[in-house]
Amino acid sequence: MAELSGNDAFIDTDKLIFGIGQVQQITGVSGRQLRYWEEQGYIQSLNQKKGAAREYSLHTLFFIFHVTRFLDDGFTLQSAVDKAKQFDRQLPVLRQFLREQLHGVDFQDDRSILDFGYVDSSHTQRIYGIVKNGETSFEIKNVE
Template identity: 65%
Template sequence: MGKMTDLNPDESFIDTNKLIFGIGQVQKITGVSGRQLRYWESQKYIAPIDQEKGVSRQYSLHTLFLIFHINRFIKKGFTLQAAVDHARQFDAQIPALRQFLRSQLKGVETGPNRTLLDLGYLNAEHAQRVYGVIDKTGETSFEIKDVK
């Protein structure tokens, strides 16, 4: 395995509020047509960034992800309303996931056959560390290793 890359949880992540996508980019990235996007806007499922008159629609990264997830649930057979509900529920969970990863992820070690995510100590005794494992096929699991 390669060297473990240490992560500093105090370092800021990229300011995603500054990542803006035009309607054409959103269509290419998500596969959702402009007509669908305008309909979803009319139903208040999504909203473009406030814009000047005459400027094409633009969307935040957050909205891009919401569009992606709505479309993903539709492809799984959900109605539009159910897809929106599921996408919003998923979206509501993201802050908790982000907070957990910021505080727990201590480093990443990559190798040819697997990647290890160092999730820190198992408990306050500091006798064992927990690792998330991603193998070369994409399967995931956990490992607990004794600290020497």
């Protein structure tokens, strides 16, 4: 039985690795830049062996993608990296919150309803997240 590290995901994302060529195709960042970014300590590749072909984790691939987004927004490389790091920090928290508080999703005619369960321990109100016409909102309903 394969062992899943990190989280309880069905796919062991730690085993999803990409070569520098793949990262170039996916993110649009040149190999020259990737090597430079690594040299500057902005990103990290898996095998730090000298002369060996670089490999990047899925996490790093995401990180690089986010950096390019902030770069496109006009940030300097340094601040784009900082922004990407901040974004990275949010992911575990967002995952945990959704995993524990999102009880289900209902699809109705014109809208989707996310069930976030009871508002508090009195169990008198339930809170829902609404997605309708590309807009989102909350709704609280009494459940006597």
